[in-house]
Amino acid sequence: MKDQILVTGGTGYIGSHTSVELIEKGYEVVIIDNLSNSSIEVLDGIEKITGVRPAFEQFDLCEADKVKSFFQKYTGLKAIIHFAAFKAVGESVDQPLMYYQNNLISLMNLLRNMDEFGVKHLVFSSSCTVYGQPDELPVTENAPVKPAESPYGNTKQISEEIIRDNMQVKPELNTIALRYFNPIGAHSTSHIGELPRGVPNNLVPFVTQTAAGIRKELMVFGDDYNTPDGSAVRDYINVVDLAQAHVVAINRLLQKKNNSNFEFFNLGTGTGSSVLEVVKAFEKVTDQKLNYKIVDRRSGDIEKVWADTRVANEVLGWKAKRSLEDTLESAWNWEKKIRGIK
Numbered sequence: 001m002k003d004q005i006l007v008t009g010g011t012g013y014i015g016s017h018t019s020v021e022l023i024e025k026g027y028e029v030v031i032i033d034n035l036s037n038s039s040i041e042v043l044d045g046i047e048k049i050t051g052v053r054p055a056f057e058q059f060d061l062c063e064a065d066k067v068k069s070f071f072q073k074y075t076g077l078k079a080i081i082h083f084a085a086f087k088a089v090g091e092s093v094d095q096p097l098m099y100y101q102n103n104l105i106s107l108m109n110l111l112r113n114m115d116e117f118g119v120k121h122l123v124f125s126s127s128c129t130v131y132g133q134p135d136e137l138p139v140t141e142n143a144p145v146k147p148a149e150s151p152y153g154n155t156k157q158i159s160e161e162i163i164r165d166n167m168q169v170k171p172e173l174n175t176i177a178l179r180y181f182n183p184i185g186a187h188s189t190s191h192i193g194e195l196p197r198g199v200p201n202n203l204v205p206f207v208t209q210t211a212a213g214i215r216k217e218l219m220v221f222g223d224d225y226n227t228p229d230g231s232a233v234r235d236y237i238n239v240v241d242l243a244q245a246h247v248v249a250i251n252r253l254l255q256k257k258n259n260s261n262f263e264f265f266n267l268g269t270g271t272g273s274s275v276l277e278v279v280k281a282f283e284k285v286t287d288q289k290l291n292y293k294i295v296d297r298r299s300g301d302i303e304k305v306w307a308d309t310r311v312a313n314e315v316l317g318w319k320a321k322r323s324l325e326d327t328l329e330s331a332w333n334w335e336k337k338i339r340g341i342k
């Protein structure tokens with residue numbers, strides 16, 4: 001009998017890649033998604049890669065009655081990986097209430113039902129944005145949590161606090177919070193990848209859509225930061241590396257190897273790359289110039305952040321393997337696949 005894992009947001013970018021890795025490691029995956037930022041065809045991609053079509057339930061985790069009905073139906077869940085959330089930094093600045101409502105209500109509905117139905121293990125999709133602009137780099141898990149620079153980052157900070165406070169009264173719960181840096185790229189088969197709705201908020205899909213001729217040019221948000229080339233620095237991590245870290249975290253929880261009932265891990269490469277360095281790496285990989293222009297900074301952005309990965313390497317036993325260039329190539333292959341470009 002396979003261990004059944006609920007993946008909320010499982011037709012999303014990181015959720016779909018994680019579902020593939022879980023299935024390939026012998027887990028049974030059940031997906032909840034409201035398809036607000038993904039499409040049902042993602043299930044076809046998961047099936048093409050693994051030969052397995054995960055069970056799928058379409059509803060919004062903010063609807064408490066539907067969440068309860070789900071738990072009444074799926075009584076064999078061993079653990080939950082909670083991805084379902086809005087995640088665009090820029091958009092969250094423009095629509096803060098939508099972000100607080102969606103990201104916090106959905107989490108609390110999940111936690112209430114985990115308690116009622118006795119599901120004890122949670123992997124929470126957190127973010128390096130909980131650190132704000134760190135005082136020291138690379139940033140470690142015990143860096144002070146500073147005021148988030150965006151409502152999105154604040155929803156992740158508050159979510160971690162909600163989980164922590166809930167665990168004070170529910171000590172039987174076990175949680176691992178994974179603080180992602182910047183996930184990019186696509187599965188090597190190009191059967192799944194990033195599918196942003198409308199104009200992409202994130203850098204790499206905007207780069208690949210510009211290269212595909214869908215966008216006229218990339219806007220580089222600022223070149224007046226205190227960085228080597230003036231553009232902002234992030235830690236770009238391959239989405240398959242990231243997905244594999246979730247399987248390691250689930251294994252750790254189910255084998256009860258976590259030495260405290262609430263652990264945090266930075267999931268990055270440990271290397272920072274600037275926006276202009278990403279552009280240059282993409283041009284090298286694709287052997288084509290990218291149209292871009294420098295514009296003003298984007299509100300909500302921090303200047304620079306990259307991960308101290310020692311705890312994830314030593315305690316979780318996980319390390320990112322794929323290079324920035326290989327990852328950008330996977331993103332470009334995915335873009336060409338979905339646009340029918342040879």
Ligand code: WQD
Binds near residue numbers: 182202206218298
């Ligand atoms: C990266 C850099 C932009 C678009 C992401 C996720 C968030 C969280 C943290 C997981 C910034 C610049 C972007 C463009 C640009 N990850 N940029 N032109 O803001 O770091 O947040 O990582 O939780 O969910 O969204 O990522 O890709 O939006 O921006 O110059 O058209 O690229 O200013 O410096 P960000 P991003």
